[in-house]
Amino acid sequence: MAHMHDGGIVERRLRPIYDWLDIGNNKKALQEAEKVLKKTPTLQAARALKALALFRLGKGLEAQVVLDALADEKPSDDTTLQAMTISYRESQQLHKVCMLYENAVKSEPTNEELHSHLFMSYVRVGDYRSQQRAAMALYKFAPKNPYYFWAVMSIVLQAKTSEDNTKRGILLALAQRMVDNFISENKMEAEQEARLYIMILELQEKWEDILKFIESPLYSQLVPGSTAQASIPYLKKLGQWKRLNVVCKELLWDNQDRWDYYVPYFDSVFYLMKENEEDADSSIDNTARKSMSSGRTLRGPYLARLELWKRLAVDGDPTSLIGSALCGARLEAVSWNDSTEEREEKCREFLTCLGFDENSEPESADDIQRHVSCLAAWRLVAAPQPSAGALELAATLRGHYLRCLQKGLVTSNITEFCPADNYGILASSAPIVEALCLLELVLHHSPANFHAKLLLVKLYHLLGNALAADSIYQRLEVKHIQLVSLGWLHCARLAPACLASRALQLLADTRAFLKHHGKDSVEHLTYAYKYGTFEKLVELSAWAARLEACADNRDLNVIVNYEPPQFQDENLKARTFDQEVSYLRLKDALVSAIALCIELADSRPVDEKKGHYEQLNTCIEAFSTAMEKCRQLYAEKERISISAPFPSRIIAFVNSPVPYRELYATILRLVGELAISRTAAAHDACQAVARLLPKAQDQLQDEIAVKGDPVWSMRDRLECLSNYLEFIGIITFLLGVCNELFSPASAKKSKKKTSHSPDEIKTSELLNELNNAVQTSITFLEHILDEWPKYEVSNMDEILAKLTLDDKYQSPVENKLKTGRDDMLNDVRNILKRKSKYLKSLLQ
């Protein structure tokens, strides 16, 4: 084994390799490593770096050979181990890092650094038991607090993941005893250690012990000044209402804006009120008066009164409390217990409580803010208006916005928007094209107003114009985590609006984000141990798991919503998520089947293909069954709401009159039968698809026929078209697979005329027939595209006239709708052209 003891020389020699690796020039790094190895062929660190360079150059196998040889030598120097760790990490062989350090600590049993790396290697693979062992071993010869608590935390994690309740109890008791010992020996040092202790007690539901600990001098020493706040949840758990009341009241004296103190405070008051009315009354009055005396611009006391009102509404007359409570943006906070009727009756009080009504014309930014808040609160509680009333109100609001614009009350700049914008936002319930024009106008004057942007994206998609939506979406600059929380707004609508290329791009970005995160998420767990942030550890690993799993990460609250509560759909999030997952499952089954078709297309003898053939049939069966089941499950049409996701694609897909289930199943079966030379069955399938196609065309024609307003139905019709386009794409691809099966490229090259059997001639004929039928279908689609209706807005001039203030501003809406439609159609035409060309090349 070649240990070079002169660290300086080694480091100097290795430096250039690191430098090349750092800037991503792996080829140079490899050359440099080879150079070093010429002089010192056994230098482990250089070999480890060579392996890393090889791996990054895509030469995984060569890298593995070097790594395996190194691992056998059981290296223990840090440079080598670190470089090997990186290689293993990047090649997803984290368990090998554990082995590496297990061997290293054997040769240097008192090396603190190596032991701590060993611990972290277990963290990366989530081996809690080994973590515990490694941490304790470490603590034995390096008795430092963090190592001890690493062990405690490792036990807690074993308990948390244990399904056996007895075992869980024993583990938690052990963890608690370990900390108890430390406390009695006065060894506790850090806030996070105290928090870990509370976590352990919480998992055992020992509320009294927690309270005792929080109230101890040790806790205030470790976490100064937080005893009162920390005790709130446990006083509540223990039902100690009087103490809770006192603690919260004390906290509220100094923090009048803290909702997290008001809520438990009210909890205590209302509980005590039941027990002893007189006592409780005095507490309410006292604090309410105190709140009212606040001269600052805090919303707390006001909203607290609303909350109080809500709670009092159970008995008594709370309306006397209404007043200047409307100084905030959104009032969904206070969810009303009142009946709908009662609420709607009182709704005008929200509008008029500050002396405004819908026709008021405030002149200052503050008054405008108050006015729009009153209007918003009114809309939130009022009855849904008959359409005439809604139009009239939208017109009034538009008038307000234009008035502000004219009077210079729209004071936005490039980075900030202004209260007057909200008139425009509130008026977005106007007829759609009018709303689009108004919102574009708002955005023109307030380029930072993301509410206008979000609404515009939704409204353009409502009209099925994905390119127009894209023009706005780009301006939201959605990136990183927003791709998953906000991407749904746009991404989900691109493919059904026939904008496949843009959909692909956005999905690829999103996938890259998730993939990148998957790689580095375990590293954050090692940081959390390093810094002793035990609470975050649990959170971070749950987060990593969430991003890897198929979880609903959509932020559905980001779009402003002024619909009254009866339109708020409690199950919306869960239901739409379930629909999307079902749709993905259907698509997944299709993709799996297509992948099997590709597997079946190779040149193995028929006997060896039986396994894949069976799998394909199972897959087709599963797809068919799922289609049928989904058709029953998702028969109902969803209500369209501007702040909610559009109905999932599954609804149009499974309810389509075009028989997609049979179409997909039969074309997939054709490939399978052809692959194992069941000629008769293949012929049947081929003829069946060819027969289905003309019917499917008729059904599609029906499905996309203009019914009602052509502008409004554009989105639905495009979605139906997109489903058919996807089918055409897949059948074209599968005909290519059939071609490969029937006359492999290798055979063609030989150019030898081979004589065909009558069966083969028949197959060739039938495939040609089907190919021609698909081409006919494409021609049919091209005709549909040529006839595709335009966005004809009959009253466009009238709409624009309503918004015209000066001649300089040109509304972009009409042009966006037109070019969006034209470009999308051209995009589809180009795709079809390519398919057609490919199909022609397949004809025998």
Place this chain on the structure above:
Amino acid sequence: MTTIRPFTCEDMLKFNNVNLDPLTETYGLSFYTQYLAHWPEYFQVVESPSGEIMGYIMGKAEGHGENWHGHVTALTVGPEYRRLGLAATLMNILEDVKKAYFVDLFVRVSNKVAINMYKNLGYIVYRTVLEYYSGDPDEDAYDMRKACSRDVNKKSVIPLTHPVRPEDVD
């Protein structure tokens, strides 16, 4: 009306109404998780009664000796929740960093609203950092500071007379 609580990973899924503001940067995921793992106590969120994020602060404690200080990495309040004193509440968290000599932060020289707000909270422009923000064109930053009680002689807030380059900022 506000609940102040630690920022959690899941908050990243719902901070859009704050982060869509053009002056609020949405960083790569690991930037947030790194702060969460290292300085969870200085990464706090203010939340409305309906559970909406009104704003948050992301900070750290760093430096040696008399340079031990709180640093504000990001402070943002959603457009609907401005002028309610939330930023001041959040800044208090960093100003409470144990035994710190001062708190500092960087701000775009064009961000007048923020600069004024920090001035009102007692911060001064300590120095200008040239072309700190990359973009087209690059933009200078003010390094603003406020001394904490531990810095008795207010040594940390004597402004530099010359601007510095980003590479000279530790």
